[in-house]
Amino acid sequence: MNIYAEPEGARTGDRLRYLARDIRRQSLTMVHRAKVGHPGGDLSAADILAALYFSALRVDPQRPTAPDRDRFIMSKGHCCCALYTTLAMRGFFPFSDLADYAQPLSPLNGHPNRTKVAGVEANTRPLGHGLPVAVGAALAAKLDGAAWRTFVLTGDGELQEGSNWEAAMAAAHFGLENLTLIVDRNRIQQGAPTETIIRLEPLAEKFRAFGWAVREIDGHDCTALSDTFAAVPFEPGRPNCVIAGTVKGKGVSFIENRAEWHHHVPTDGELAAALEELKGGLDR
Amino acid sequence: MGSSGLSRFAKRFPTRLVNVGIAEQNMVGIGAGLANGGKIPFVCGAACFLTARALEQIKVDAAYSQANVKLCGMSSGLGYGPLGPTHHSIEDMAWLRAIANLTIIVPADALETAQAVRAAAAMEGPVFLRLSRTPVPDVHPPEYVFQTGSATILRPGRDVTLIANGAMVWRALAAARLLAAEGLSARVLNLSTLHPLDLKAIRDAAETTGAIVTVEEHSTRGGLGGGGLGGAVAEATATTCPVPMRILGIPGTFAPTGSTEWLLEYFGLTPEGIRDAALEVVGVKVRP
Numbered sequence: 279m280n281i282y283a284e285p286e287g288a289r290t291g292d293r294l295r296y297l298a299r300d301i302r303r304q305s306l307t308m309v310h311r312a313k314v315g316h317p318g319g320d321l322s323a324a325d326i327l328a329a330l331y332f333s334a335l336r337v338d339p340q341r342p343t344a345p346d347r348d349r350f351i352m353s354k355g356h357c358c359c360a361l362y363t364t365l366a367m368r369g370f371f372p373f374s375d376l377a378d379y380a381q382p383l384s385p386l387n388g389h390p391n392r393t394k395v396a397g398v399e400a401n402t403r404p405l406g407h408g409l410p411v412a413v414g415a416a417l418a419a420k421l422d423g424a425a426w427r428t429f430v431l432t433g434d435g436e437l438q439e440g441s442n443w444e445a446a447m448a449a450a451h452f453g454l455e456n457l458t459l460i461v462d463r464n465r466i467q468q469g470a471p472t473e474t475i476i477r478l479e480p481l482a483e484k485f486r487a488f489g490w491a492v493r494e495i496d497g498h499d500c501t502a503l504s505d506t507f508a509a510v511p512f513e514p515g516r517p518n519c520v521i522a523g524t525v526k527g528k529g530v531s532f533i534e535n536r537a538e539w540h541h542h543v544p545t546d547g548e549l550a551a552a553l554e555e556l557k558g559g560l561d562r
Numbered sequence: 563m564g565s566s567g568l569s570r571f572a573k574r575f576p577t578r579l580v581n582v583g584i585a586e587q588n589m590v591g592i593g594a595g596l597a598n599g600g601k602i603p604f605v606c607g608a609a610c611f612l613t614a615r616a617l618e619q620i621k622v623d624a625a626y627s628q629a630n631v632k633l634c635g636m637s638s639g640l641g642y643g644p645l646g647p648t649h650h651s652i653e654d655m656a657w658l659r660a661i662a663n664l665t666i667i668v669p670a671d672a673l674e675t676a677q678a679v680r681a682a683a684a685m686e687g688p689v690f691l692r693l694s695r696t697p698v699p700d701v702h703p704p705e706y707v708f709q710t711g712s713a714t715i716l717r718p719g720r721d722v723t724l725i726a727n728g729a730m731v732w733r734a735l736a737a738a739r740l741l742a743a744e745g746l747s748a749r750v751l752n753l754s755t756l757h758p759l760d761l762k763a764i765r766d767a768a769e770t771t772g773a774i775v776t777v778e779e780h781s782t783r784g785g786l787g788g789g790g791l792g793g794a795v796a797e798a799t800a801t802t803c804p805v806p807m808r809i810l811g812i813p814g815t816f817a818p819t820g821s822t823e824w825l826l827e828y829f830g831l832t833p834e835g836i837r838d839a840a841l842e843v844v845g846v847k848v849r850p
Contacts, residue, residue, distance in 0.1 A: 321767060346602055391630050401627040404618055410588045411623055414595020414603075417580065421601070428595075441619075444588035452580075 290503030297367065298328040302363060303530045303556045304376060305359035310549040312380035312548055314388055316538040319433060320360035322464040322524040327364040330429060330460075334507035340371035342396040346426050349415045351399050353379045353408020354433040354462060355389045363446070370397035381444065384537055406439025411461060413445045416457035416517075427510070432461045435467025436477050443488070446517075450489025452469075455511035458518040461488075462497065464526035468540045484523055490519040497522025530555050564631045564686055566709040570594035586611050590619035594618050594629040602630055602683055609635030609692060609849045610642075611652035615655055625664040632682045633690045638668075638727065639779030640812070641695040644820040650655045652781045652812050655790025658690055659757055665710060666756040668692040668791075670803040672732035674754060676686055677708035695778075699754070713760035719749030722840045723767035724849075727753045730831060734777050737836035746779065748840060753791060761798050768803040773847040775808045775839045777831060783814035805850075806846050808839040 301324040309315030331337070335348045354363045357381065362427050366373045378384040385394035389403035412430035419426050432442065451455055458551045465472055465480070482492045491512035495502045503522065510518045526540075527533030530552040544552060563572070563581050572579045580596075582589045585670055593605040605612070613620065616682050624631045636656060644647035650731040658666055658804055667682065667689065669675040675693065701716060715740050716731070726734040731752050738748040749771055751763060767774060776792040792809030810831060817825050827834060831837075 302698055348846070349598065400594065401622055406587075407591060407619065407623055410591020411595040413588070414592035415598045416595070417592065418596045418599020421577070422599070424599075441587040441591065444585035445591065446580055446594065448585070448588055465843075470712075502821050559721065 282298060288407065290504055291499075293465040294325065294328045294332055294500035295331055295503060298324040298526045299556055300367065301360050301363045302326060303553055304327060304363040306530075306544055306549060308359040308363070308376060308379045310544045310546075311377070313543050314380050315359050315543065316356040316541045317359075317544065318466070318526040318533060318536070318541075319354060319357040319462065319464070321528045321530065321533060322497070322526045323354065323360050323431065324528070325500050325503060326431060326443050326460055326462060326522055327360055327403070327522075329503035329507060331364050332366045333504040335429065336426070337368070338398070339397065340393055342519065346424065348426050349399050349412070349428040351402065351408045351412045351415070351428070351430040352390060353405070353412075353430055354436060355402030355408075356392045358388065358502055359384075361390060361398075365395070365397040368397070371395070383513065404442035405433070406437040409442050409445040409523045412459070412550050413449045413452070413454065416449070416454040417452055419456055420452065420454060424453065427456045428490040429458045431462060433464060433467070434461055434478060434481075435472050435475070435494050437461065437478055437481070442511075446488045446490065449517040453516055454517045458507070458510050458520060460520045460522055462524050463521050464524040466526040466535065466540070468537075470537055482519075485521075489516060491516040492519045492521065494523065497524035502550050529538050565608045565623035566634070568754070580675070587619050588617040590616040590631070590633070591623050593631040594623035594627060594707070595632070596617075597630040602632065604634055604835050606634040606636055607652055608649070609638035609654055610649050613651060613657060620658070620664070620690070621661050621668040622686060625661045628663055628687055629686050630686055633688070635690060637693045637695040638692045639694060640817060640822045640825045642706040643825065644819055645778060646819060646827055649815040652779070654692065655756060655780050656783075658795070658813050659790060659794060663688060664757060665689045666692065667710065668756055669708070669754050670697050670728060670752050671704055672705070673700060673702050674708050674751045677706075678754070681708060691729060694712055698729050698731045699732050699733060702707060704823060708754070710761060711755045711758045713751050713753045713755070715763070716752050717748070717750040719747040720744045721748060722770055722775065722844050723749040723751055723752045723771045723775040724775050724777065724836060724840065725753050725764070725767065725791065727756065727791055728779055730777040732777055733831065733833050734836055736833035737840065738839060740833055740837040741840055744837070744841065746840065746844060753795070756794060759794055760800060761802070761803055764795055764798040765802045768805045770801045771806070772805050773840075773843045774799065774805055775810060775843055777836055778811045779831065781814055782811040783811050806843050806848075808843045
């Protein structure tokens with residue numbers, strides 16, 4: 279595994295891109311080894327996770343439960359391989375632990391568990407749970423006048439769950455400018471495009487109508503991600519929504535935009551080909 | 563908020579009341595998030611909606627996440643009377659008892675409720691408090707001390723044990739007095755903590771009295787012969803000291819229209835109904 283392989287003196291955006299590439303490589307390796315996982319979403323979220331953990335979040339891996347830490351809630355918990363890899367790379371636990379993913383009695387369950395894994399804030403995976411929990415966390419900080427922030431990453435298909443819209447109303451009502459929702463807008467849910475199954479568009483307008491400050495960015499542009507996260511709150515008194523336009527399976531030609539890769543396990547040959555595409559430069 | 567009767571709290575502690583509107587799933591999630599942020603949230607809602615509508619949030623965000631959330635199911639059981647089965651909460655204990663890591667408390671009177679609230683706040687981890695809107699007389703002496711996980715013998719007895727919780731406890735005590743008039747000595751056990759279960763107290767009741775009647779404001783279906791309390795006691799005795807039981811509650815049916823009081827009578831959840839069940843079970847018991 280080629281962690282921190284970025285050239286010396288690389289600019290922030292490039293450094294994040296190298297880290298994201300390593301998240302992609304390791305996630306695919308884990309799914310292949312354990313024969314379970316959700317590689318399409320792991321790959322679409324990799325740049326977002328890199329930008330969060332290596333640029334935006336004020337967290338200390340040595341003090342994972344410090345009261346003043348920023349919270350990050352991975353609502354799309356099925357993409358736990360990308361999350362576990364990111365947490366290990368950030369130093370929350372040894373990178374070698376990742377080999378244990380999904381093995382019997384491993385703390386690295388097929389969906390994240392806060393009581394077993396340092397850095398995990400909530401047990402997620404049933405969809406539509408992360409945003410309400412994030413609203414509660416942001417509310418706690420606001421009630422205390424504390425400076426820590428809450429970030430939450432949802433999938434896009436996940437937004438079909440009504441609990442998100444209960445939480446979206448509440449976040450705006452409570453004026454939670456310390457809350458940032460990132461939507462991994464890869465446009466494909468299990469089985470088919472989101473717009474075919476239950477249309478989400480116009481998504482930005484929906485959140486604006488609910489009272490959020492919305493920015494739409496390229497979810498694979500690490501500089502844009504980093505700059506956008508650094509710019510919160512976008513507007514005083516409003517929760518922040520970043521709609522990150524992404525490509526499901528980003529970085530591997532034969533995985534990109536293929537609905538079947540939502541939870542397809544790569545064969546030996548597919549893994550080798552994918553890792554080949556994900557090494558070297560960053561032209562993809 | 564209106565359903566939870568929190569107006570007085572709101573007046574006294576305006577900054578400590580978070581009104582999330584009509585949104586139970588979001589409410590439980592927000593509770594878990596507040597706990598993550600270091601608060602001890604008491605999440606209050608009508609028991610029927612809190613448990614049925616937000617069951618997955620209770621399972622995942624509170625119990626599985628071991629969040630320090632205190633869930634208060636208000637107006638439980640048949641409390642909503644003529645509003646009917648949509649508002650009755652007679653399945654909640656069966657659902658919640660199947661969830662790991664969740665302490666469940668069903669207090670019997672005002673004193674025990676007050677102490678259970680404090681105990682819930684003092685312990686780390688998720689708790690469900692099943693609260694009633696039905697007025698009940700005091701069943702505990704003023705010196706009573708509630709302990710999570712401990713059942714209390716409110717009346718000693720050797721011929722049969724009446725095990726109840728919540729608003730059924732005073733009825734069990736009244737039934738014991740009726741049984742005394744029939745020459746039978748009935749123990750009354752308040753099983754206010756449904757999880758973790760006081761196995762010792764239940765086993766002792768089975769061994770010492772040889773017959774058990776359980777009484778709950780809840781469906782008797784959903785587990786081993788009983789969804790909530792009856793099922794819990796049946797499980798406990800079946801594996802340690804099997805004795806004949808009668809399981810009183812709502813027998814797997816949606817309630818017809820009627821006031822709470824009328825419905826309790828309709829389903830035999832009265833001192834007389836409990837007495838009759840006790841006489842019946844004593845008639846078939848094999849142990850002394």
